[in-house]
Amino acid sequence: METLNETLNSMPRIGDTAPDFEALTTKGRIRLSDYAKEKWLVMFSHPADFTPVCTTEMSGFAQRKPEFETLNTELLGLSIDSVHAHLGWVNNVRKNTGVYFDFPIIADIDMKVSKLYGMLQPNESETAAVRAVFFIDPLKKIRLIMYYPLNVGRNMDEILRALEALQTSDKHKVAMPLDWKKGDKVIVPPPKTLEEMEARLADTAIERTDFYLAKKQL
Ligand code: BEZ
Secondary structure (H helix, E strand, O other), X not given: OOOHHHHHHOOOOOOOEOOOOEEEEEOEEEEHHHOOOOOEEEEEEOOOOOOHHHHHHHHHHXXXXXXXXXXXXXXXXXXXXXXXXXXXXXXXXXXXXXXXXXXXXXXOOOOHHHHHOOOOXXXXXXXXXXXXXXXXXXXXEEEEEEEEOXXXXXXXXXXXXXXXXXXXXXXXXXXXXXXXXXXXXXXXXOOOOHHHHHHHHHOOOOEEEEOOEEEEOO
């Protein structure tokens, strides 16, 4: 049996290649490496089916799926429940609220994927996955990780904002300041040489506080 330290040491980190796995989901068997090469993937865990906070979160993912699609991103859920439980919950939520979880949800009853991704954090719960979100880019690299405890739901605006920030940063080779959202100015990477610094100080097209802090409109 793996110790807590071994579990923590094997947790994937930002910049790592997302560990491959095969799993049973509500849309059949999937393998991470089979996901389309040009798409982003947001993979998220929830503690348990038929629980209140999880129902609000999963409904949030379902309702905002079109926005993820606009950002060329697939959704993949996970909990340590059976496919049978997932199907019952999906149908129950649809019946009660009209919201349909139309994305695959991994049935991780052997905890294989949750352990592989550090979603099982034994000091929080030994049997339920915490609320994790992994942002995986088209090269299958982990770009951002969120972990929330069992008793606090995530923020869908922030998940979408972070995804768009990552994609905008990649596309324009810029960085995103505090509270950045689409349409806001972005940070121009700081100069790395004296020559670049002089050029930055002479640049009148950017909003410059000093040579190391400058913003521009995309
Ligand atoms: C919930 O989703 O409401 C929940 C799940 C597990 C533990 C606590 C709350």
